[in-house]
Amino acid sequence: MEKGKLIILSGPSGVGKGTVRAVLMKDESLKLFYSVSMTTRQPRPGEVDGREYYFVTPEEFQRNIDNGNLLEWAEFVGNRYGTPKDKVEQMREQGKNVLLEIEVNGTLSVLSKCHDALSIFLIPPSLEALENRIRSRRTEPEDIVQQRLNKARIEMGMQDRYDHVVVNDDVERAAAEIAKIIREN
Ligand code: 5GP
Secondary structure (H helix, E strand, O other): OOOOOOEEEEEOOOOOOOHHHHHHHHHHHOOEOOOEEEEEOOOOOOEEEOOOOEEHHHHHHHHHHOOOOOEEEEEOOOEEEEEHHHHHHHHHHHOOOEEOOOOOOHHHHHHHOOOOEEEEEEEOOOOHHHHHHHHHHHOHHHHHHHHHHHHHHHOOOHHHHHOOOEEEHHHHHHHHHHHHHHHOO
């Protein structure tokens, strides 16, 4: 059996990676496996442990780093996020295309280790659109919103490090473009 691909879906916070991913996951022909990350962030209302993330304490996260359990990890606006390593390899060996939804520093770290990874950067039609999205989520206090927006501006400047850049002007259209990229690469 052919080994599955390693696909990185990245883009600034609030761009709609989760929504696009949900559309992609419904397409069984893509044989996607979503890699659930570990984070020290508190769950948002509706988030379930083991589904959106594995929610862990800072101590637990540090133990996972020390034990070499993470393929990559990064700090993002005061919290840590990382990709559990074992599952990624296991699933690829089973022919699944593993999808990582991670920020830019984690991406650079994966790209330096896995030269066969396919990287895709999702961008908003404009920074105003992004700000509206982050605000409409209404889950974060103003200072965190500001930090996420600043981070978004920095991340937007790193899009040329990716193999493909896709504009999230319409969820279905963006997902279709990404599906095509996955099939053709
Ligand atoms: P959020 O708090 O909005 O869920 O995630 C914040 C940022 O961390 C997003 O850009 C998200 O894609 C990224 N992220 C989620 N999981 C991981 C991970 O395992 N590693 C890295 N490097 N970034 C992650």
